[in-house]
Amino acid sequence: MPTLESCPVYQIIKAEKTDKKDIKRFYRQQNYSAGFLGLDHCYLVRFEQKIIASVIVSQITPENNQHLLHALVVDGQYRQKGLASTLLRHAIKLYQPLVCFAGADLATLYTQAGFKRAESNDLSQTLNLRFQAYRKKINDLMIFIH
Numbered sequence: 001m002p003t004l005e006s007c008p009v010y011q012i013i014k015a016e017k018t019d020k021k022d023i024k025r026f027y028r029q030q031n032y033s034a035g036f037l038g039l040d041h042c043y044l045v046r047f048e049q050k051i052i053a054s055v056i057v058s059q060i061t062p063e064n065n066q067h068l069l070h071a072l073v074v075d076g077q078y079r080q081k082g083l084a085s086t087l088l089r090h091a092i093k094l095y096q097p098l099v100c101f102a103g104a105d106l107a108t109l110y111t112q113a114g115f116k117r118a119e120s121n122d123l124s125q126t127l128n129l130r131f132q133a134y135r136k137k138i139n140d141l142m143i144f145i146h
Helices: 017-029 083-094 104-112 125-135
Strands: 012-014 040-047 050-058 067-074 098-102 116-118 142-145
Touching (some): 040 083, 050 083, 067 083, 083 104, 104 116, 104 142
Antiparallel strands (some): 012 040, 098 142, 116 142
């Protein structure tokens, strides 16, 4: 049986509408509440036909020039293998400016990928409202922009 370590490169696939059910199932299995927000693009990594990592990038509204990176999740069995960093680099190449909200425990991941810490006044009005709503649930939530 092949192992993930025997795969030299992780292939990132842009999700199709037909993948939506599998993507939602993946997030539920990871105990992660993720949803599609508007003008979304989802990228995923599969191993043996199973989604093992995924990220969503949303513009939210056509007028919003900032893209929100969210729902960056790697299956617990496949963590510490560079999948999150690989998905981040892929999103950075495709979307600018790219905004992310994350807890302090993930600050190193984002800063090592070139994100800078930001404040709510650096956000578009659309993303600022979303950030304020999320912050009510997660006290240590921080803003990162690339």
